[in-house]
Amino acid sequence: MSDQKIVKTKYYADDEMTEQLAEVSVRETPAWEPDEKLKVVGTEVPRIDGYDKVSGTAHYTFDVNLPQMAHGRVLRCPHPHARIRSIDVSRARKMKGVLDIITHENTERITWRGDTSFLFDPHLRHEGDEVACAVAETTAIAERAARAIEVDYERLPFVTDPAEAMKEGAPKVHDYGNIVERRSQPYSRGDVEQGFAEADVVVEDDFSTRVVVHNPTEPHGSVASWDGDRLTVWDSTQAVYSVRDTLAEKLKIPASHVRVIKKYMGGGFGSKLSCGKHSVMAAIVARRIGRPVKITMDRKEMNLAMGNRPDSVQKLKIGAGRDGKLKAMRMYSHGSVGAYPYGAGCSWPFRTLYQCDNVSVEEYSVHGNTGPACAMRAPGHVPGTFALESLIDDLAEKLGLDPVKLRILNHTDKDQVSGLPYTSKRLIEAYRRGAEAIGWDGRNRTPGSGSGPVKTGLGMASQIWWGGGTPPCGCILKLNSDGSARVLAGTQDIGTGTSTFMAMIVAEVLGIPLEKISVTVGDTAAGPYCVLSGGSLTAPSVSPAVKEAAELMKAKLVSAGAAILELPEGDLTLTGGAVTSRSDGSKTVEVPAIFQQLREQTLVTTGARGANPEGWAINTFGAQFAEVEVDTETGRIRVKKVVAAHDVGLMLNRMTLENQMHGGIIQGVGYALCEQQVVDRNSGRVLNANLHGYKMPTMMDMPEIEVIVVSDADPKISNTGVKGCGEPAHIPTAGAIANAVYNAVGVRVTDLPMTPARVLEALARTSHSPSAAGPDTQ
C-alpha cells in the first residue's frame, strides 16, 4: 500500500530555509493532469468562513475568555541596550488585583533563540526586550502593575546601523560579536573576474532598503489554560504544531500534553511562524496561579518586538556580452537582523533567476540594538529582487534592449545553484501575457520623455520562489451517512483560504456539494501534523494529502457500491453523490444507501503529502508589470495598475488566489513607496512604533490589479500539481514599480521606500548616479 523512500526536500522552517530528509509514503493516487476537466477546483469560491468574519461571529484568540481568566502585560526595556542591575516587584505585587509577577529572578532559566538568550534575559538588547510579566484581574491593572515594577537598568553603549556595527570596536550586541556567522557565508560559482573581463557591458549600482514591519490586522496573543498537567493554548499562530513543540520543550512536558488551537486569524506574514515568548509566559503564570491567563500584544509591542524584515545595503555589478548574455554577476550586501540571530541575506534571486556561469556573493547578517528580524513574506527575495531587477533594467538600457527581451535572453530551465531542471517553468508565458495586458508596447522608449509635470511610466520585474510544498502533512476525512463530510488537518488557515480549498478538493473528488463539507484545522488535538503555514507551503503541502484521503474515500465507496450492484469496481465511478456504472449510468446506488447497507455512521480515510520528486527543482515564477504616475513637482508616486502574471501550478480557487495576489501587491506598494521603521540613531528608539507614524498603504492607494495565471497542474510535484502563491505575489512588486518610475522620469531611485522626498532628491540630481540611503523623512 505504501512505498517508503527517503528524499530531500526544501522547506521553510521557523526562521530559516532548511533542507531536510523526509521519509514519506508515496501512494498511487492519481495526479490531476494539465488538461484535467475540474468542476470545483479552479473556480471562484468565496471563503467558507467568509460570512463569519464579515458578520463578526468569528471568534479570534482575543475573543477567548475563560472562567477565572487573568490578564497579563509584558514590561519591556525602554533602552536599546541595558543590563538589569536589580528588579523590585514588591510595590507592584501589593497592588489590588495583581496576581503574579514573573521575572528572571523567580522563574527557571529557559533558553531562547537557540542558546543566544533567555525567556527573561537580564541582558536587554533592544527597546522592547522582555523584562517581566505582570498578571492581574484585568489588563488595566496588569498594565499599571508592570509600570510599578522598579528596574535599575545599567545602560550600555548601543549600535543601530549595521555598517557601524560591523566596524572594529562597535558595541557588541552578543559576546560573539555582531556578525551572525552562520548567515554570512559567501557563495560563488565559475570565475567572476574572468567573466567581467569578457563582458562587453558592465553595470553597477548600490541599493538600499529599510526595515519594515508585518503589522497583521490581528496582533499576537495567547490564552493558556491548564487542566492538571495538560496545557491548552489558544494562539494567533501560523504553526500550531511548532508552538506545541516549543511549549513542550520549554516547559519540559510531553508534546501530547500541549494542545494548541488557532481558530480564526487576522494575518501573520511570517511574524507568527514560531512560538512567542508571551505564549510561554502565559503558560508559566497560568500554572503558577492555577487560572487561565491571556496575554495579548498591543500595536507598539507588535512594532518593537514581534519581528520585522531586515534592511539591506546591496552593491550589485553585472557584466554582459553585446548579445545581452550575462557573463558575470557580483553582489555584496549587509543587513541588520536586530538583536537576535536571523539571516538578512537577500542574494537568492541574484544567484538563480538568470542563466549566468560566473556569480559571486558576499553578504553579512549583522546584529544591532534594534528589534529582532524574522521571516516576512518571501524573506530576502523582496529586497533582493528589487535591486537585481533594477540593475537588469539598467543593463537593458545600456544594451539598447527591451527589458523583457533581455530577461528572455537569459532565461534558464535549470536551477542555477543546484543544476537541477525545473519541474515546470512558464515564466516566458508570464512575460508575454503580462506585457500584453499592461500595454508594454506603449511604454516610453526614452525614459522620462513624457510631457508635463506628471509623468507616466511602465516597468516590470520577475520573480522566483520555492513554493512547491513539502511533507509532513497529514489529513483525515470523515464522510457521514447523510453524505456530508469533515476534513481534519493539523494545518491552519491564517486567512488565506486553506479551509476553503480543502473543502473544494473533497467536493471535487467525491462530487459532494461544498455546502456539505466542514473543515477542522488549527488544533493539534484534532488533525495530524502539518508543516507551518509560511513559505507558500500550505496549499502545495496540504492539498495532496486532502486529495489522497478523498481518492481513498472514493475507492471505498466504489468498492462498497460494486458489492451492492454486483458489478466489477472497474465498471463503476462515483458521480453526483452516487456510485454509477461508467458506461451508461444504468445501475446506480446513492451514497446514503451505501451507508445504510454498510450500517456505518462515518467512513474514515487518511491522506498524507508524499515526498517531492528527486532530481528536480520545484519553483514558482512570475512577472509583474506596473504602470505609475510620478508627480515631478511633489515627488508623489501613484501606482495606477499592476498586472501579475504567475506560474503557480494548478490554481485551486481563483478568488483566494486573487486575494493573495492583491494582498501581496498592496504590501509591495507599501514596501516600494511608504513603509519603513524609523530608528533614532541618537536614542536608539523607534520613532514610529504605531500605525500613525508607520505608513501602510490603504485602499485609496490600491492600483487596479489584473491577475493572470499562466500555469496549470504540474503533475511532477504531487497529485494536485499545486504550487504556492502567497509570497510570489509580493516579490516583484517593488522592482516593477521602481522600473516604472525610472521609465516615467528617467531617474533611478535606488533606495526604498521611494518617498516623495527621495524622488525629489533623485530628480534634483541631473544624472543617474548611485546614492546611499536617503534621509529618514517621508
Place this chain on the structure above:
Amino acid sequence: MSDQKIVKTKYYADDEMTEQLAEVSVRETPAWEPDEKLKVVGTEVPRIDGYDKVSGTAHYTFDVNLPQMAHGRVLRCPHPHARIRSIDVSRARKMKGVLDIITHENTERITWRGDTSFLFDPHLRHEGDEVACAVAETTAIAERAARAIEVDYERLPFVTDPAEAMKEGAPKVHDYGNIVERRSQPYSRGDVEQGFAEADVVVEDDFSTRVVVHNPTEPHGSVASWDGDRLTVWDSTQAVYSVRDTLAEKLKIPASHVRVIKKYMGGGFGSKLSCGKHSVMAAIVARRIGRPVKITMDRKEMNLAMGNRPDSVQKLKIGAGRDGKLKAMRMYSHGSVGAYPYGAGCSWPFRTLYQCDNVSVEEYSVHGNTGPACAMRAPGHVPGTFALESLIDDLAEKLGLDPVKLRILNHTDKDQVSGLPYTSKRLIEAYRRGAEAIGWDGRNRTPGSGSGPVKTGLGMASQIWWGGGTPPCGCILKLNSDGSARVLAGTQDIGTGTSTFMAMIVAEVLGIPLEKISVTVGDTAAGPYCVLSGGSLTAPSVSPAVKEAAELMKAKLVSAGAAILELPEGDLTLTGGAVTSRSDGSKTVEVPAIFQQLREQTLVTTGARGANPEGWAINTFGAQFAEVEVDTETGRIRVKKVVAAHDVGLMLNRMTLENQMHGGIIQGVGYALCEQQVVDRNSGRVLNANLHGYKMPTMMDMPEIEVIVVSDADPKISNTGVKGCGEPAHIPTAGAIANAVYNAVGVRVTDLPMTPARVLEALARTSHSPSAAGPDTQ
C-alpha cells in the same frame, strides 16, 4: 488488511434497545488472553482528569462563556394537561435586555420523539412541558421575560396513575390512547400452564417500584454558536454524535456542519443520551439573533422534564419442582412512561436470568400526564431484578433451600431467549466469592430471628446485563517524535474514566509512560464516530479500537526499527520505549531515534471496534450481597456492607471500576430505601422537584463496599475482552437489600423505596402478604 462481514449486534440507542446489522472490518489484531501478563491495564490508575475536577480547573458546559453570549430560559407548562389557546409575548419582548422569544407560533414545526409531538407543542401533556423560550442579556432577565409571557391555557382532564390510565374512558394523553403498543408486546416460550401443573411448589407476589430521577450533579445544558452556516454546540451529553445527528436533522443542515463538544461532565445516567429540546432551541435562537446562546436547566427542570425511570407494578408467579428446578414463570407488569413514548418493560431478567423452559410475560408501557421517562442506568433491569430476586428468595424459603444454592441449581450457560451460548459466564464464582466475603454462612437461618429491636440480616441478588459493546467505534492514534502520544475518539468521558483507560491501553501496548499520553474525546470535529456512552457500552466498544490503533502503531515502529537495525521484524519487539531484539535485547533503537530516522513529526494509525462474534450471547453477570440493620421501632434500614462480585470480562482500571461499583451501589441504596418522585394525584403536580424533597443518599448512607472481579479477558468478544460494568453495578443492589431486610425481620417489603413508614407498615402485618403500593410518605 480488512475482512468485511455483516453481523448482528445488540446496542442500546437513544431510548431503546435495538438490534442492528453492522458491517465492520475484522482485523487481525491479537486479543489479550485470560492469562496475559499486563503491566498497566488492570492496575489502579487515578483518572487522568482527576486533578482538573478536584481543583476546579475543569470547565464544564456551564462554564462555557462566549463573547456576546445571550442566555435563555424555558417557560414550562404549570399544568399536567393543557392546550394553549393563545400566547402573548408582547409584554415580555418589550422588557429591557430581552433579545428574542420563540414559541410554536414563530418557529418552524419541528417534530419531536418520532412524530408524537413537536419542539413547541401547543398540546401540553405534563407539568414542565415546553411552552416557549425567552432569550436575554442575562439569565435573570430571561427568567423574568419567560414569566411575563401571557399564556391562555385550556386545562384538560389528566391522569397520572398507569392503572387509571389503562382504564376505558381515562383522559387520553395522546390521540392513539395511553398504551405504547410497540413497547407492550407479550412474550412467551414453552407451555406455562403445563409448567405450573407440573410444579411442586408455587410462589407469587406483587411488587411495586416508584419513579426515580437521574439527578446527575451537573444539570443538562447547551451553548450554541453559529459560524456562518456551521453550528458548534457545547452540550452536557452522553453522545456527542447523536446530538450532532439530531441537530442536523432538526435544523436541516448537513451533519458535517454541526460540531458538538462535551469536555468535562458531571454525570448522565441515561438522561443525557439524546439531544435535548433546549439544545435545538439554543441553536434556533442563536441563529435568529446572530449571537451565541446558552440554555441551562435548573434542578426543578431536571426533575420535571429531563426524564426519569418509570414506576412499575409487577405481579410474579414462579413454580418449581421439589428439587428446586424452575418449571414455570409468569409475569404481568405495567409502568408509566409519562407523557411521551418509552418502554417501561422490566421483564428481561425474568425471561433469561434462570434456566426455565416455560415463561410468559405480559407487560404494558402506559402514558400518564407526568414527566417523560427515559433510559436510566440499566433500564428495566433494576425494578425487574428487585422483584424477581425477591420472589426467588421466597421460593428458596418455601423449598427450604439456601437462596444461593437455588440460584446455582437454575444456572444456565445459554441465553434463555435466543438459545445462544454465552461467550463467558462466571456467575457461580461470583456467588461463591461474594458469599465468602459477606460471611454468608453466618446469616439468620430463620429470618427475623435476631434479638433486640435492631435486627441484622444478609441478603443477595444476581444480575445479568448486556455490556459486550458494539461497533461502530473508531479511534485515531498520533505518536509524537518525543515519544508522547494522543489518542482521539468520538466517544465521550461522562465521568466514568473513559479517557483514562484509553491512555492505559496505549501505555500498555506501546510501553509509553501514562504521563506522556493525552486523550481527545467528546468532540465530533475530532475523533471518528463512536456509539453513545450508555448501556455499559463504552469500555467494551472503545477499548478494542484503541488497542487496534496501538497495535498497528507498534507494528509500524517495529517495522521501522527492523529497517534501522537490519534485522527481521519477527526478531524484534517494542519494549521500554525502544525496538529491541527479542532474544537478548542486544540490538536496540529508541523510539525518538526512529522518528529521527524517519524524519517524521507524528505517526498516525487508526483503529476500529470489530464486530461481535456470531452465534454467541455476550452478557455480564454478577451477584451482590448486602448486610443490613433494620430498626424495628423506627423502620429505618441501614445498609452496613455490600459485596459486589462481578463478571465484567477484563478489568481495565481497578480504580475506575471500583468507582463505578460504588456509584452503582449507592444509587441502588437510594432506589431501595429513599428515592421516589412524588406526584400529587389531585393536582397532577410533582411535590418534590428539588433536592430537598427528593431524598438521595449521601456519603453518610454509604455502606462499606467490597468489590470482587471474578473475570479476566474474554477473548471471544474482542481483542481486549472487556465487558461493561456501569449498569451491572446498579442492577442487583435493591434486590439484595430487600432480601437482607427479609432475612433481618422476617417480613417482606415488596414496595420500593423501603421507607421507614413502609417498613413499619410491613412489620405491623403479622403475615407475609402481598400489598399494593404503600402511601406516598417517606
